[in-house]
Amino acid sequence: EVQLVESGGGLVQPGASLKLSCVASGFTFSDYWMSWVRQTPGKTMEWIGDIKYDGSYTNYAPSLKNRFTMSRDNAKSTLYLQMSNVRSEDTATYYCTRVTEGMDAWGQGASVTVSS
Amino acid sequence: DIRMTQSPASLSASLGETVNIECLASEDIYSDLAWYQQKPGKSPQFLIYNTNSLQNGVPSRFSGSGSGTQYSLKINSLQSEDVATYFCQQYNNYPLTFGSGTKLEIK
Numbered sequence: 062e063v064q065l066v067e068s069g070g071g072l073v074q075p076g077a078s079l080k081l082s083c084v085a086s087g088f089t090f091s092d093y094w095m096s097w098v099r100q101t102p103g104k105t106m107e108w109i110g111d112i113k114y115d116g117s118y119t120n121y122a123p124s125l126k127n128r129f130t131m132s133r134d135n136a137k138s139t140l141y142l143q144m145s146n147v148r149s150e151d152t153a154t155y156y157c158t159r160v161t162e163g164m165d166a167w168g169q170g171a172s173v174t175v176s177s
Numbered sequence: 178d179i180r181m182t183q184s185p186a187s188l189s190a191s192l193g194e195t196v197n198i199e200c201l202a203s204e205d206i207y208s209d210l211a212w213y214q215q216k217p218g219k220s221p222q223f224l225i226y227n228t229n230s231l232q233n234g235v236p237s238r239f240s241g242s243g244s245g246t247q248y249s250l251k252i253n254s255l256q257s258e259d260v261a262t263y264f265c266q267q268y269n270n271y272p273l274t275f276g277s278g279t280k281l282e283i284k
Contacts, residue, residue, distance in 0.1 A: 096273075104262065104278055105275075105277065105278075106221075106264055106266070106275035106278070107275070108266075108272055108273040108274065108275070111273075120271050120272075121272075122272045123272065156220060156221070161226070162209070162211070162226040162227055162230075162268065163211030163213075163223060163225075163226040163266060163268060164211070164213075164221075164223060164266075165223045165226075165232065166223070167220040167221050167222070167223075168220065169220055170220055
């Protein structure tokens with residue numbers, strides 16, 4: 062069974078940094094592109110970016126490119142999202158997804174709240 | 178960016194009815210469209226890809242159609258377990274973009 066489990070969310074102050082992790086199981090992680098998607102409290106879905114199966118290439122939403130960085134460790138079947146200089150508008154649930162034609166698997170989400 | 182305009186924003190229908198949800202892309206996305214179902218308090222689930230290909234395990238009462246800029250999701254014989262918010266998403270061009278969602282309720 063394909064499973065994606067995010068962790069690392071929580072309450073963070075504006076301007077701080079935060080790193081989310083997503084551990085994958087049930088499939089060969091190194092065979093797939095992976096992505097991060099966030100959902101705001103108002104339920105808007107926003108694609109953050111994706112990363113090639115070997116970690117050699119990434120694509121980002123232009124509005125987030127300068128503050129968010131994706132990486133992966135295929136030996137640990139783990140995807141990461143490094144968030145820096147966070148703002149109140151980054152408050153959202155962050156999902157790790159497996160990329161096929163669309164996104165065929167989603168984690169349970171990690172909640173991030175940016176507030177002082 | 179490709180804008181995905183989804184309608185209606187909410188929908189109320191009776192059990193056994195057929196419902197349609199529309200998604201309009203701001204430019205041709207060449208059928209690179211997926212649909213997701215998100216039940217209350219849960220993560221999104223993958224329903225359809227390539228406009229009309231059903232993901233394994235998705236009931237056959239769900240179907241997708243469209244081309245160019247206009248796409249739709251059809252649910253036949255509505256069941257109580259279909260109560261959810263439905264999202265479309267284009268993957269033809271970066272950045273990938275989602276529709277704003279359609280909340281489906283039972284009348």
